Amino acid sequence: MTGTALITGAARGIGEATARCLAGQGWQVALMDRDPEVIEVAAGLGSQARGYTGDVSDPGDWERIVGAVTADLGPVTGLVSNALITDPTPIDRMTPESWQRQLDVNLTGTFHGVRTCLPGLRAARPGRVVIVSSVHAFFGLPDVPAYAATKAGLTGLTRQLAVQYGSGVRVNCVAPGPIRTAQWDRLTEDEIARSAAETTLGRLGSPDEVAAAIAFLIGDDASFITGATLTVDGGWSVTKNSS
Numbered sequence: 001m002t003g004t005a006l007i008t009g010a011a012r013g014i015g016e017a018t019a020r021c022l023a024g025q026g027w028q029v030a031l032m033d034r035d036p037e038v039i040e041v042a043a044g045l046g047s048q049a050r051g052y053t054g055d056v057s058d059p060g061d062w063e064r065i066v067g068a069v070t071a072d073l074g075p076v077t078g079l080v081s082n083a084l085i086t087d088p089t090p091i092d093r094m095t096p097e098s099w100q101r102q103l104d105v106n107l108t109g110t111f112h113g114v115r116t117c118l119p120g121l122r123a124a125r126p127g128r129v130v131i132v133s134s135v136h137a138f139f140g141l142p143d144v145p146a147y148a149a150t151k152a153g154l155t156g157l158t159r160q161l162a163v164q165y166g167s168g169v170r171v172n173c174v175a176p177g178p179i180r181t182a183q184w185d186r187l188t189e190d191e192i193a194r195s196a197a198e199t200t201l202g203r204l205g206s207p208d209e210v211a212a213a214i215a216f217l218i219g220d221d222a223s224f225i226t227g228a229t230l231t232v233d234g235g236w237s238v239t240k241n242s243s
Helices: 013-024 037-043 059-072 096-124 145-168 182-186 189-197 207-218
Strands: 004-008 028-033 049-053 078-081 127-132 169-176 229-232
Touching (some): 004 013, 004 059, 028 037, 078 096, 145 169, 169 207
Parallel strands (some): 028 049
């Protein structure tokens, strides 16, 4: 079964790769992002794709965009909640405004998305939701307190939604590890190589590899999977060095 999938944070990285992957599998794809570039990205995917600019933390933007998607492509039967922001700052130096903004986008954005898309998702029986968390949900790393808190919250929300909506909406989560997206551009090649060496596969992942996991969870082959979190990290979370 395919249908209409709405992907947030879709102008680049994992969101853009997911839109390409799902479009290639026959889904109608709606790409949502604050960056106007999302319109051009969607245009490159063909007639089954549309781009929409909006802020996932704004419930009014959600109402507007889901209404437009329904008119343009049909009811939303799949939701990929991927939008994020991060501010790498220790909590003693982080402003309350930065903390709140990260919660608003990373965690509350998913709340708004599921809440707004729920009529179409429930009518699809089953609707499908994939939430993009992170290995930061499970491991302590320096300087990302708000980001880690939001990503941990998303794994709990995944389980809650799966229980709440039962057979009517399947809800799953992916937890990417070190994936080579634009967020890595601020690091040196030596820093990137050290991070790659901390995976069992000895490399960073690509957005396409996360997109493939999302496509699996949103597709029919995952028909008996709900409330699960799939780690996509090249073995980063299962290997640690000890001298």
